[in-house]
Each structure stands twice: as C-alpha cells, then as structure tokens.
Amino acid sequence: MSGEQWTWVGIGVAVLFALVGAFLVLSAREPGRHAATSRPSRDTFRRPDDEPPPRKRVAVVVNPTKFDDLDGVKATLAKVCAANDWAEPEVHETTPHDVGFGQTRAALADGVDLVCALGGDGTVRAVAQEMVGSGVPLGLLPGGTGNLLARNLEMPVDDLERAMTVALTGRNRHVDAAxxxxxxxxxxxxxxxxxxxxxxxxxxxxxxxxxxxxxxxxxxxxxxxxxxxxxxxxxxxxxxxxxxxxxxxxxxxxxxxxxxxxxxxxxxxxxxxxxxxxxxxxxxxxxxxxxxxxxxxxxxxxxxxxxxxxxxxxxxxxxxxxxxxxxxxxxxxxxxxxxxxxxxxxxxxxxxxxxxxxxxxxxxxxxxxxxxxx
The missing domain is CATH 2.60.200.40 (Tumour Suppressor Smad4)
Incomplete structure (x- = not known):
C-alpha cells in the first residue's frame, strides 16, 4: 500500500473515532443516565437570606349577629389558615347599613385571593353579587339557618372548620347568577x-x-x-x-x-x-x-x-x-x-x-x- 493510501486510511480511522466519541458524549447527557448532569433544583439559586414567597390571603365577610362567640369563630378560621399555609384571615364585619356589599368590594380592591361569606343567606347573596365576574373564588361558610346555596352545591353546612378547609383547598365551580x-x-x-x-x-x-x-x-x-x-x-x-x-x-x-x-x-x-x-x-x-x-x-x-x-x-x-x-x-x-x-x-x-x-x-x-x- 502506498504512502498516499495509508494517509487516507489514517484519516478514516480518525473520523470513526471522532464519531464514536461524539455518540458517547451525547449518550451521557440523556436524562437519568448520569446524576452528575441532572438539572439543579430551584433552591440552589436561592440565597439563605431571600424572602419566602408571600402567602395567599383570604377575606371573610361575617355577620356578627349570627354568632355568640365571634372570637372563637375567628380563632377557628385562623387555625385552618395556618394549617394550610395561608395568611391570617382578614375579617370584615357587616353592619345594619351594609350587609356585605361594601365589605366585599373593599376586599376585592385589596387584591385578596379568596373571599368567604360567613352568615345567613342574605350575607351570602350580598357577597356573591359583588363577586360576579371578578374571577375571585367565593368560599361558603355555614352561619345561618338556611345555607341554601351551600346545600344546593353539596357543601358542608354544619362544620365550620371543614367548610373553611374546602374554601382554601377545594376546586373551582363556575355557577350562574340570576x-x-x-x-x-x-x-x-x-x-x-x-x-x-x-x-x-x-x-x-x-x-x-x-x-x-x-x-x-x-x-x-x-x-x-x-x-x-x-x-x-x-x-x-x-x-x-x-x-x-x-x-x-x-x-x-x-x-x-x-x-x-x-x-x-x-x-x-x-x-x-x-x-x-x-x-x-x-x-x-x-x-x-x-x-x-x-x-x-x-x-x-x-x-x-x-x-x-x-x-x-x-x-x-x-x-x-x-x-x-x-x-x-x-x-x-x-x-x-x-x-x-x-x-x-x-x-x-x-x-x-x-x-x-x-x-x-x-x-x-x-x-x-x-x-x-x-
């Protein structure tokens, strides 16, 4: 074999080794093949002194006349919020002159993630009317003798703690307004x-x-x-x-x-x-x-x-x-x-x-x- 032919054989072998090496490198990068090439977690980029993300906020519009122990009710709501990593609830009490309309508008303007109605059917109606079209979810908490919307939606009507848990963690259902x-x-x-x-x-x-x-x-x-x-x-x-x-x-x-x-x-x-x-x-x-x-x-x-x-x-x-x-x-x-x-x-x-x-x-x-x- 002539010198020129040996030169071409050497070039071919070199190209072959280069292709095999490239294949091995690409294979090593496939997910799950080698832990050393896995993506770092998000916490890797967070410094120890970074602020945690803000907790979600809930406003509760409550009719105080429906409860003998309003402080106990507030404590129950706060306990459920803490257990689900929500901020302490912001409680807005209704008055004889405003049964929930203005309180709900204020809560929505403040940018809360959820508004709950805690009272009778009248409180629920006032809160829900202001929330029509807002896109913010409404939570239904038992506080009256009827609780008719909650009953029709098969929601808890005799357990405040359970109802609050559903409000914080439940699924969204879009319903009609008449x-x-x-x-x-x-x-x-x-x-x-x-x-x-x-x-x-x-x-x-x-x-x-x-x-x-x-x-x-x-x-x-x-x-x-x-x-x-x-x-x-x-x-x-x-x-x-x-x-x-x-x-x-x-x-x-x-x-x-x-x-x-x-x-x-x-x-x-x-x-x-x-x-x-x-x-x-x-x-x-x-x-x-x-x-x-x-x-x-x-x-x-x-x-x-x-x-x-x-x-x-x-x-x-x-x-x-x-x-x-x-x-x-x-x-x-x-x-x-x-x-x-x-x-x-x-x-x-x-x-x-x-x-x-x-x-x-x-x-x-x-x-x-x-x-x-x-």
Whole structure:
C-alpha cells in the first residue's frame, strides 16, 4: 500500500473515532443516565437570606349577629389558615347599613385571593353579587339557618372548620347568577332595601330563588329570633297564616313568548332547586345550566295544597291548574296587585312587575364536588 493510501486510511480511522466519541458524549447527557448532569433544583439559586414567597390571603365577610362567640369563630378560621399555609384571615364585619356589599368590594380592591361569606343567606347573596365576574373564588361558610346555596352545591353546612378547609383547598365551580329587576313604574321600595348594593336599588342578584306573593310574605313575617331558636321550622307558623290568603292574577312571559295569565298565590323563579327542610321544589334546576326554573302555585283550598305538596314530594313535573312549571332564560312577571318580592330570602320591596334573567357561569365558587369541578 502506498504512502498516499495509508494517509487516507489514517484519516478514516480518525473520523470513526471522532464519531464514536461524539455518540458517547451525547449518550451521557440523556436524562437519568448520569446524576452528575441532572438539572439543579430551584433552591440552589436561592440565597439563605431571600424572602419566602408571600402567602395567599383570604377575606371573610361575617355577620356578627349570627354568632355568640365571634372570637372563637375567628380563632377557628385562623387555625385552618395556618394549617394550610395561608395568611391570617382578614375579617370584615357587616353592619345594619351594609350587609356585605361594601365589605366585599373593599376586599376585592385589596387584591385578596379568596373571599368567604360567613352568615345567613342574605350575607351570602350580598357577597356573591359583588363577586360576579371578578374571577375571585367565593368560599361558603355555614352561619345561618338556611345555607341554601351551600346545600344546593353539596357543601358542608354544619362544620365550620371543614367548610373553611374546602374554601382554601377545594376546586373551582363556575355557577350562574340570576338577576331580578323591579319595574320602576310599579314599585314601592321598602325603607333601606338594597342599601349598599353596587347594582342599584332596582336590580338584585340571586343565586338560589326569587319569588312574589306567598313565599315572600312568609319570609317577611317570620321572626329572626324564632329562626335562630328552631331553624327552618320557624317558617311553618307564618306559612299557615298566609296559605289561604286571596289569590292574585299573574301574567307570565318567558323568553319573549306569548304571555300566559292565571290566578295564583305565588311565583318562584329558581337557579337552584332545594329549599329549607331539604325539599326539592325545582328538581330539574341546576346552578350552572344557564337556565331558570319557574313555578306558579295556585291552590284554592286545603285539599289543593295537599295535592301540591304531594307533587313536590314526589318530584312530579306534570303541569296542572294548581302547579305550573316553566324553564327559560328570561321571564317577566306581572300581577294585578303589588306583591312582596324576595331574592334569596331578602325582602326587597313590593312590585306589580318584575323581570328576571340568567347570566351564565359568572361566579366562581370553591367546592369539594369532583363531578362538577372545572
């Protein structure tokens, strides 16, 4: 072999060794092959004197009249926050002049990560109304006799520590908000109704149910002291007093369709289905389906009331002269005589005409339900 040929053989061997060496180097860099080439942890770059990341913050809007030992309640909330590495809760107490609207606005403006409502259904409604569209999660803490939104979302209603844990660590569920507008041309607003609401005195959010007629009259005449002593059973005496009062004419228009008129005792519009006592008044209602469920009750006497009760208990969806059911996204209710109006148990005045509409999935609620988590 000539000298020139040996030169080319040497070059070929050198190239071969270079390729093998490159392969070995690249193989050594594959993840998991050699610990010496693994990525350093984030703490490697943190100096010992660096500040830890700030803890998340929660504001709790509480109705102090619902508790005999408010200091004990605050201690429980602080204990749960510490156990979950959250900052100490910032507690905002409601007042007779502001039942939660202003306190919630202040908390949101302060940039908290979570707002919890701790009180009755009225406190929950006020806090939730201000949080619509904010994107900040709402925690539901048991503090009243009803706790209806929490019950409908299958949340803890008898254990404050557990409910606070769910609020801090649970999953987010987006639910609907329903809005009821009182017609300004046919309104007798009660003194103080809607005070503190950023939505104004004629437009009110609700998240469980609104109603005209009998149900509002029952709620209006039920003693708060009696509710605190015996719970939802306090509504029974008021119901017996009002159940046979004079019926009124109601005209219902749903989703812009033709109006329907009948004599009735009450009209209920629901975003959720369950009411006090675990009764499933609107069995098809879901809080996140973008739909409102409406019933018109028109029993004439005791026997007719018994029939209505049987249909509610058996969750019958059949429409009759005593109980009519509707599903819609908007509705207008007109009555021939002004009737009391309630939203989530709050009496907001009397009106001859109201309009309702649903706003789909605009409120974020912390829940432990896996089925509906998003």
């Amino acid at each position: 809005w009821l507008t009182l017609d300004p041309e046919h309104l007798e607003l009660e003194e103080g109704a809607g005070e503190g609401s950023s939505a104004g005195e004629r437009r009110h959010a609700f998240f469980v149910m609104a109603g005209l007629g009998l149900d509002a009259a029952i709620m209006d005449s039920t003693s708060e002291q009696l509710k605190s002593r015996i719970g939802w059973g306090a509504y029974v005496p008021a119901g017996l007093r009002h159940m046979l009062t004079e019926r009124f004419k109601v005209t219902l228009t749903t989703d812009g369709g033709p109006p329907e008129s009948q004599r009735a005792r009450m009209v209920v519009i629901g975003n959720c289905g369950k009411i006090t006592g675990g009764i499933d008044l609107l069995p098809d209602a879901e809080p996140d389906d973008g739909t409102l469920d409406v019933i018109v009750l028109a029993p004439r006497g005791v026997a007719a009331w018994a029939s209505v009760a049987a249909r509610v208990i058996t969750r019958s969806d059949r429409t009759s002269a005593t109980l009519s059911r509707y599903r819609c996204q908007t509705a207008t209710v007109e009555v021939d005589e002004p009737q009391r109006v309630q939203v989530d148990g709050d009496i907001i005045g009397e009106a001859s005409r109201v309009a309702v509409e649903v706003q789909e999935r605009v409120l974020v609620v912390r829940t432990e339900s896996r089925r509906t988590a998003v």
